[in-house]
Amino acid sequence: MATTQEKATPCCAAPPKVAAIAPVVAASAAAPIAGGGVGGAKVSAVEEWAVDDKATVTANAKASAKGIPIMTRVQTSHPLDPLSAAEIAVAVATVRAAGATPEVRDSMRFVEVVLLEPEKNVVALADAYFFPPFQPSLIPRTKGGPVIPGRLPPRRARLIVYNRKSNETSLWVVELSEVHAATRGGHHRGKVVSSEVVPDVQPPMDAVEYAECEAVVKSFPPFIEAMKKRGIEDMELVMVDAWCAGYHSEADAPSRRLAKPLIFCRTESDSPMENGYARPVEGLHILVDIQNNVVIEFEDRKLVPLPPADPLRNYTPGETRGGVDRSDLKPLQILQPEGPSFRINGHFVEWQKWNFRIGFTPREGLVIYSVAYIDESRGRRPVAHRLSFVEMVVPYGDPNEPHYRKNAFDAGEDGLGKNAHSLKRGCDCLGYIKYFDAHFTNYTGGVETIENCVCLHEEDHGILWKHQDWRTGLAEVRRSRRLTVSFICTVANYEYGFYWHFYQDGKIEAEVKLTGILSLGALMPGESRKYGTTIAPGLYAPVHQHFFVARMDMAVDCKPTEAFNQVVEVNVKVEEPGQNNVHNNAFYAEEKVLKSELKAMRDCDPSVARHWIVRNTRTVNRTGQPTGYKLVPGSNCLPLAGAEAKFLRRAAFLKHNLWVTPYKRDEMFPGGEFPNQNPRINEGLATWVTKDRPLEETDIVLWYVFGITHIPRLEDWPVMPVERIGFMLMPHGFFNCSPAVDVPPSAGELEAKDSPVAKLIPNNLLAKL
Numbered sequence: 001m002a003t004t005q006e007k008a009t010p011c012c013a014a015p016p017k018v019a020a021i022a023p024v025v026a027a028s029a030a031a032p033i034a035g036g037g038v039g040g041a042k043v044s045a046v047e048e049w050a051v052d053d054k055a056t057v058t059a060n061a062k063a064s065a066k067g068i069p070i071m072t073r074v075q076t077s078h079p080l081d082p083l084s085a086a087e088i089a090v091a092v093a094t095v096r097a098a099g100a101t102p103e104v105r106d107s108m109r110f111v112e113v114v115l116l117e118p119e120k121n122v123v124a125l126a127d128a129y130f131f132p133p134f135q136p137s138l139i140p141r142t143k144g145g146p147v148i149p150g151r152l153p154p155r156r157a158r159l160i161v162y163n164r165k166s167n168e169t170s171l172w173v174v175e176l177s178e179v180h181a182a183t184r185g186g187h188h189r190g191k192v193v194s195s196e197v198v199p200d201v202q203p204p205m206d207a208v209e210y211a212e213c214e215a216v217v218k219s220f221p222p223f224i225e226a227m228k229k230r231g232i233e234d235m236e237l238v239m240v241d242a243w244c245a246g247y248h249s250e251a252d253a254p255s256r257r258l259a260k261p262l263i264f265c266r267t268e269s270d271s272p273m274e275n276g277y278a279r280p281v282e283g284l285h286i287l288v289d290i291q292n293n294v295v296i297e298f299e300d301r302k303l304v305p306l307p308p309a310d311p312l313r314n315y316t317p318g319e320t321r322g323g324v325d326r327s328d329l330k331p332l333q334i335l336q337p338e339g340p341s342f343r344i345n346g347h348f349v350e351w352q353k354w355n356f357r358i359g360f361t362p363r364e365g366l367v368i369y370s371v372a373y374i375d376e377s378r379g380r381r382p383v384a385h386r387l388s389f390v391e392m393v394v395p396y397g398d399p400n401e402p403h404y405r406k407n408a409f410d411a412g413e414d415g416l417g418k419n420a421h422s423l424k425r426g427c428d429c430l431g432y433i434k435y436f437d438a439h440f441t442n443y444t445g446g447v448e449t450i451e452n453c454v455c456l457h458e459e460d461h462g463i464l465w466k467h468q469d470w471r472t473g474l475a476e477v478r479r480s481r482r483l484t485v486s487f488i489c490t491v492a493n494y495e496y497g498f499y500w501h502f503y504q505d506g507k508i509e510a511e512v513k514l515t516g517i518l519s520l521g522a523l524m525p526g527e528s529r530k531y532g533t534t535i536a537p538g539l540y541a542p543v544h545q546h547f548f549v550a551r552m553d554m555a556v557d558c559k560p561t562e563a564f565n566q567v568v569e570v571n572v573k574v575e576e577p578g579q580n581n582v583h584n585n586a587f588y589a590e591e592k593v594l595k596s597e598l599k600a601m602r603d604c605d606p607s608v609a610r611h612w613i614v615r616n617t618r619t620v621n622r623t624g625q626p627t628g629y630k631l632v633p634g635s636n637c638l639p640l641a642g643a644e645a646k647f648l649r650r651a652a653f654l655k656h657n658l659w660v661t662p663y664k665r666d667e668m669f670p671g672g673e674f675p676n677q678n679p680r681i682n683e684g685l686a687t688w689v690t691k692d693r694p695l696e697e698t699d700i701v702l703w704y705v706f707g708i709t710h711i712p713r714l715e716d717w718p719v720m721p722v723e724r725i726g727f728m729l730m731p732h733g734f735f736n737c738s739p740a741v742d743v744p745p746s747a748g749e750l751e752a753k754d755s756p757v758a759k760l761i762p763n764n765l766l767a768k769l
Contacts, residue, residue: 001082001347001360001438001453078131079118080369081347082360083157085439085447088113091157091174092445094190098172107165111203112362112415113441116156116173119665120385120560126152127370127560132348133355135380138559156193160203167257167291169674170197201674202254204363204415205244208443209290213242213259216293217286226284226300232265239264239276241492242288244413244676246405248646254677257291262402262519267309273320275517275718277493278313278539279306282402282522301401304522307538315719334431340458342483344434349456351483353739354502355380358454358485360438363669364388365417366454366487368500371508375735383508383629383729385560386553389416389498391670393651395641396519398531398542403521406544407647410491412675416498419489423452428488428497433457456485464504464740479746480504493517497722505740511726512548517719518712519544533712541712545640547654549670550727552702553663556629556734557616563699564618567594567660570630571608595696597689600660604633612658613732617697622736630732633657634725636706650678652686654705659685663699670703 077084083091091113099105124138129148154177161170173193217223218235227238245258252258263281266274283302288295314321342351347358353374359367368387372380389411396406410416418440423429438453464480486499497513518541521532528534532542558564568591575586594600594612604610615628639654641647653659653670661667669675672683685703708725715721731739 001358001436077155078347078357079122079126079152079155080115080357080359083113083115083155083439085449087155087157087176088439088441088447090176090190091159092441092447094174094192095159095161095172095195096445097189098192098195103165104163107163108445109162109164109206109443110441110445111160111162111169111206111443113157113159114361114363115359116158117665118153118156122153123370123385124560125149132345132350133372133380137379138561140559140561157190162203164291167255168197169201169203170195198674200254201678202257202676203674204413204418204676205242205259205290206443207418209259210242212293213261213288213290214240216288216295217261217263220295220298222298222300223284223286223295227265227281229300229303230265230281230306232306234269236269237266237276238281239266242290243406243408243492245287246407246647247650247677247679248405250679252677253679254674256289258677259288259290260402260405261286261288262406265306273314273316275313275315277517277520278310278536278718280520280522280539281306285401304524305538307522307536310536310539310718312536313718336432336458340432340434341481342434342456342458344456347436349483349485351458351502352481352504354483356502358436358456360417360436360454360487361388362415362417362440363411364390365420365489366485366498366500368485373506373739375739377736381557381734382555382559384552385555386551387500387508387510388551389510389512389548390551390668391549391653391675392416392496393547393647393654393671394494394544395547395639395645395647395651396542396544397640398521398529400521400529400531403531403542406519406542407651408491409650409671409675410496412669412671412673414491416489416491416496417487419491420450420453421488421490422450423455423488429455429457429484429486431457431459454485454487456483458482459484459501461501461503464743465738477745478740478743481743482509490516493519499726504743505738506731506735508729509726510550510729511724513722513724514546514708515720515722518716533714535712535714535717541716543709543711545637545707545709546725547639547651547705547707548725549653550702550704550706551668551670552631552704552729554614554629554700554702556614557619557627558699563663564616564697565614565700566617566696566698567600567700567702568592568613568615568628569594569602569610570613571605571610573608593696594660596692596694597659597661598692600658600695601656601689602658603638604636604657606633612702614700614702621733623733625733627734628732629734630730631658631702631704632728632730633704634706634727635708636725637709638707640709649681650675650683652682653684653703654707655686657705659689659703659705660695661685661688661701661703662693662695663701664688667701670705 092110096105096108127133128136128138130152154175157174157176159172161172172195175191175193177191217240218238241262242259243262245252245260263284264276265279265281266276268274282304285299285301287297311322318325342349349356349358356371357369359369361367371384372382375381391411394408396403434456435452436454438450440448442448459482461480461482464478466477468475481504483502484499486497488495488497493516495516499511501509520539520541523538523540529540532540534540554565556565570589570591572587573590575581577584611630611632613628613630615626619627621627636657650671667688670685704727706725706727
């Protein structure tokens with residue numbers, strides 16, 4: 001992922017040329033520490049990751065003599081920056097070169113190449129002395145002062161590689177070191193640190209495999225005959241969506257790489273924007289061996305007529321959909337004549353006392369690192385080390401074919417980041433926008449870039465706070481500004497927008513916006529089903545749910561090397577009638593520490609205003625109470641499937657809304673790293689917590705599961721208006737008073753002299769006011 005220059009798309013206000021908003025690059029950010037270090041700190045001669053300087057000099061000299069470009073030892077990438085296109089290319093080339101034979105190398109398919117995130121002490125070192133925010137206090141004090149290395153450890157890439165010939169999946173770690181680039185004779189090589197074959201798994205599917213699956217199905221003679229029975233002879237009209245097989249029985253075991261596609265059919269071959277999802281093809285059973293690219297099972301089980309062409313099926317503008325657009329909507333422009341209030345330095349963002357880093361992975365998409373708030377009296381105060389959406393599951397509620405097996409794991413089986421949009425194809429943000437590009441490997445190891453993948457911009461968000469004194473008529477009101485970081489992805493028929501909003505009062509909001517096109521089914525003439533909504537003749541939309549998992553590695557008032565957090569559950573209790581409640585009106589908030597993992601498997605309960613607070617056990621506010629941040633649920637639900645539902649075998653993490661674990665570097669994905677065709681019960685989060693590890697004072701990770709139950713409406717067709725779900729992280733005793741009290745007034749606010757009541761105030765007092 002790489003930052004791009006500030007850009008404005010046609011629907012956004014053009015950015016003014018203001019010098020103040022240019023990226024601020026501190027000279028010391030790129031310079032290695034030498035001599036006496038920073039502030040007299042000592043420079044260590046030897047670190048566990050350091051390389052011998054003589055070997056480095058010798059290797060560089062030899063390489064330079066050969067005319068080989070050598071990367072300097074200047075620290076150019078923060079340890080948490082996403083891999084650059086060059087780093088991805090180096091990682092791929094290194095792994096491919098390590099293949100034992102040409103046959104092995106040719107069979108390699110590169111599913112994922114991602115930054116191997118370093119330990120937190122390395123991040124602390126980088127943020128203390130090498131990169132913004134330049135906070136030496138992040139390093140624990142030692143006798144004689146801190147020992148500062150001359151450079152950071154080399155960055156590493158982690159690769160998931162699928163061997164198409166052997167059907168094996170392997171994990172590789174490659175060190176992206178300048179030293180190895182020189183000593184091995186070229187800048188295109190790194191060093192293989194480790195590699196291992198992971199047995200009995202299938203990695204996520206790739207876009208190349210989707211295209212191959214569609215091609216092989218459309219060229220399969222029995223399929224062509226089945227489509228002729230349904231009146232379709234032009235295969236260009238046919239759409240084949242290759243869904244992962246999931247796991248329903250031993251037949252879905254990962255010994256084969258399988259897809260069970262869904263079929264749809266357009267009505268017009270010369271209309272590429274036609275909504276082909278309006279004509280689902282039912283009654284066909286198709287199983288594709290993706291490894292060998294062949295149809296291995298086919299059965300025309302039931303001849304269900306294609307739904308008639310729905311005149312309301314399309315969603316393109318005006319006449320292209322057979323309609324007329326509204327003509328009475330006036331332009332609305334978002335202008336920032338002095339530029340934005342944020343500052344960007346690489347992937348480091350500063351805005352309204354907030355600062356954090358932006359990352360991106362093929363699986364999760366947007367990642368927010370090192371979130372901190374600048375408190376005037378206490379300096380930079382950490383809130384979270386890492387925030388991201390790590391999984392989502394979409395189970396359908398119709399027991400009929402093919403809908404019962406529609407339970408996609410859109411992150412673990414497909415990849416949210418790999419399916420992200422380039423916002424150059426449509427501006428989803430307004431105002432002055434900072435875009436970030438994202439780099440990925442494609443299936444054959446080439447590097448692809450999604451330009452303008454992540455959008456960062458400010459939004460007006462209504463009233464922040466207000467009060468009017470009824471006696472004087474004097475009013476104070478402040479408008480709320482928020483900073484939004486987002487990306488949008490398409491997974492087959494659905495679109496998902498993922499947003500992190502930062503507010504001036506210290507809140508952080510996580511939001512998911514759902515839109516796109518419903519996944520539909522076809523009905524026999526005169527048929528109706530209680531498991532969905534009929535939206536057009538012969539066409540219905542099954543009920544379904546969408547679940548999202550946010551993983552939050554919290555660090556409330558904790559430096560990266562500290563582990564002083566705990567989680568407290570808060571429930572509102574009604575006081576029992578009696579001496580303490582003679583008026584029968586009393587209620588209070590009751591707190592309970594979640595002491596271990598099994599005690600921290602919790603569900604939302606709005607009837608008692610349930611929420612959870614992450615507290616620092618060693619830092620207090622001015623009232624002597626521990627500082628904290630609370631997780632406030634939004635609307636939510638739990639799975640409506642029975643306890644023995646097949647998809648819950650892989651998605652046991654959906655059984656509770658909240659899980660809490662102590663931080664462990666390799667515990668990243670709640671369904672395990674490879675949920676595709678996974679036969680193992682409860683792998684991942686539900687298994688980790690059985691250790692029942694203590695949580696009373698540790699490095700806390702929150703796993704919040706939130707979802708929505710979608711009972712489709714006619715108004716959701718042909719395209720579904722956005723639905724929003726999410727949650728809030730709010731300061732709870734973190735500040736000594738409202739951090740929003742110092743937000744300045746906006747232009748156009750009511751002045752005291754204009755108030756009717758103000759006319760009753762003596763002139764001398766009004767003048768002072």
